[in-house]
Amino acid sequence: MITHSSQIKNFTIIGSGTLGARIGLRAALSGFKVVLYDIHESSFTRAKKDFQRIKILLNRKGELSPERFDELTESIIYTTDINLACRNTDFISESVLEDVQLKKEVWKKIGDLAPAHSILTTNTSYLLPSWFAKESGASERFCAFHFHDVFTARVVDIMPHPGTDPEIIEVLRDVGKQLHQIPVVIKKETQGYIFNKMFGSILMTAGSMWANGIASVEDIDRSWMGNYGMRIGPFGMMDEVGIDTVFHVAKGMDVNTDPVFVKKIEEMINNGSLGIKTGKGFYNYPHPQYKNANFLS
Amino acid sequence: MITHSSQIKNFTIIGSGTLGARIGLRAALSGFKVVLYDIHESSFTRAKKDFQRIKILLNRKGELSPERFDELTESIIYTTDINLACRNTDFISESVLEDVQLKKEVWKKIGDLAPAHSILTTNTSYLLPSWFAKESGASERFCAFHFHDVFTARVVDIMPHPGTDPEIIEVLRDVGKQLHQIPVVIKKETQGYIFNKMFGSILMTAGSMWANGIASVEDIDRSWMGNYGMRIGPFGMMDEVGIDTVFHVAKGMDVNTDPVFVKKIEEMINNGSLGIKTGKGFYNYPHPQYKNANFLS
Numbered sequence: 001m002i003t004h005s006s007q008i009k010n011f012t013i014i015g016s017g018t019l020g021a022r023i024g025l026r027a028a029l030s031g032f033k034v035v036l037y038d039i040h041e042s043s044f045t046r047a048k049k050d051f052q053r054i055k056i057l058l059n060r061k062g063e064l065s066p067e068r069f070d071e072l073t074e075s076i077i078y079t080t081d082i083n084l085a086c087r088n089t090d091f092i093s094e095s096v097l098e099d100v101q102l103k104k105e106v107w108k109k110i111g112d113l114a115p116a117h118s119i120l121t122t123n124t125s126y127l128l129p130s131w132f133a134k135e136s137g138a139s140e141r142f143c144a145f146h147f148h149d150v151f152t153a154r155v156v157d158i159m160p161h162p163g164t165d166p167e168i169i170e171v172l173r174d175v176g177k178q179l180h181q182i183p184v185v186i187k188k189e190t191q192g193y194i195f196n197k198m199f200g201s202i203l204m205t206a207g208s209m210w211a212n213g214i215a216s217v218e219d220i221d222r223s224w225m226g227n228y229g230m231r232i233g234p235f236g237m238m239d240e241v242g243i244d245t246v247f248h249v250a251k252g253m254d255v256n257t258d259p260v261f262v263k264k265i266e267e268m269i270n271n272g273s274l275g276i277k278t279g280k281g282f283y284n285y286p287h288p289q290y291k292n293a294n295f296l297s
Numbered sequence: 298m299i300t301h302s303s304q305i306k307n308f309t310i311i312g313s314g315t316l317g318a319r320i321g322l323r324a325a326l327s328g329f330k331v332v333l334y335d336i337h338e339s340s341f342t343r344a345k346k347d348f349q350r351i352k353i354l355l356n357r358k359g360e361l362s363p364e365r366f367d368e369l370t371e372s373i374i375y376t377t378d379i380n381l382a383c384r385n386t387d388f389i390s391e392s393v394l395e396d397v398q399l400k401k402e403v404w405k406k407i408g409d410l411a412p413a414h415s416i417l418t419t420n421t422s423y424l425l426p427s428w429f430a431k432e433s434g435a436s437e438r439f440c441a442f443h444f445h446d447v448f449t450a451r452v453v454d455i456m457p458h459p460g461t462d463p464e465i466i467e468v469l470r471d472v473g474k475q476l477h478q479i480p481v482v483i484k485k486e487t488q489g490y491i492f493n494k495m496f497g498s499i500l501m502t503a504g505s506m507w508a509n510g511i512a513s514v515e516d517i518d519r520s521w522m523g524n525y526g527m528r529i530g531p532f533g534m535m536d537e538v539g540i541d542t543v544f545h546v547a548k549g550m551d552v553n554t555d556p557v558f559v560k561k562i563e564e565m566i567n568n569g570s571l572g573i574k575t576g577k578g579f580y581n582y583p584h585p586q587y588k589n590a591n592f593l594s
Binding site for chain 1 (some may be wrong): 361481485
């Protein structure tokens, strides 16, 4: 079993959606040899487009030249062959859809294929690692390792399940740092991680005030923006993450969810008001009121 | 009754603690004629010291020259005579201690003294205006008008009780803008206003995770700071506002308060760990760990 991050050379991503692909890219930029696996070839086309955007971003930030970016990423392997993806790996990061049954099936497969020394991680947002540990066939090497955005929000959550070998946690902390993330450790399994719980509680509190007619969307956002010195308030943020996602967060939270708010966002979803992605949510896009220069005056 | 902000010339502060005095200062800087009242002469000495700090701050920000500051504030009247304070005023802002009985007594007195046209406001943080409206003897002219910091956080909450004349709300919105604040309207009485409810919900969620051993103070703060791009996390903020205040917020919140967390902060208070003001809270001061350059790396 891998007990030090220096033993990790080969890095495998299972599920190359936006976040999965970005984790793989970040690993390649940190010097790991990376294999991106997905069931759909089209994921790779999308991933490569996203990588070009990040290349520009990193160059603009002065973090990495386009030449060095190309050099570090040219050896990334893109494959729809899970055998190839898992055969010779030291570290697996799984980012398939948040579907319990699907993840169980995927981990059963990975468990059969992955080398006996490899570290196995899931990037799930709201599910618990213990739900899949048994399927992986290697509970002691299995842990949640959860990213937020990789290139802008830089936190990685390390959440072991009761059977995770404590040595793995230190390895993951090191790997997190090598991936230019801020590692935080969740000592006990809990749905939603640290930031998501706090972020969710603001959204639910804001949503409940609005749904109960205590204040308008605009005044609640003004209050947050004006006192907290931020350029966006909770309703602007909900439009950004998507009202459908907010709905799932609300349903998944164990406290602090107001059924009056849940009912209201369910109506919004039925009306196609999903936020920025449909042009309409709590605000209208592409020019939401809260971005007006005089919104706070 | 005053129905337009242009009718307001004379501004009275009842209770010249830090916030009350700052509201008065802000009113003087906006061109109102201001009387600061307090039961203790010593409040005025403290207020004048604070005003000197704000004079420096506003000059540094390029908002106001020291000369203009002196000119606008030289006519402020400081008095311990409540008759003088209420005799000839158009607008009263009350900021006495958050004690229901005390506020009732004070509003009985103000009601007897204040002119029949004046607007009467309370700057209470967690109490409801309807609790004092009757004592004021002028329910229709009575409203909560709640400031956060006045010079840094610039939001003012307007919270009518069911008997407040709706015309007053528009006057208060104008006055708020004249005082360089961002007015937000709370349509229904609720304890804690908009920002305080959202801010409180983050603190309670963070506190509950820590109290239940889910993550460390440092990792919870890292998660907030790293994802939200802020220089302080919830535990740093609790040390800033004071653990005793957090305790009162926790007791006053209607949802989302974890008794395990409340018990833990009660122990901290008994140990004299009140945050920055006692040099010890979740962190040690004057050099808390979260301010180290490498805290997020």
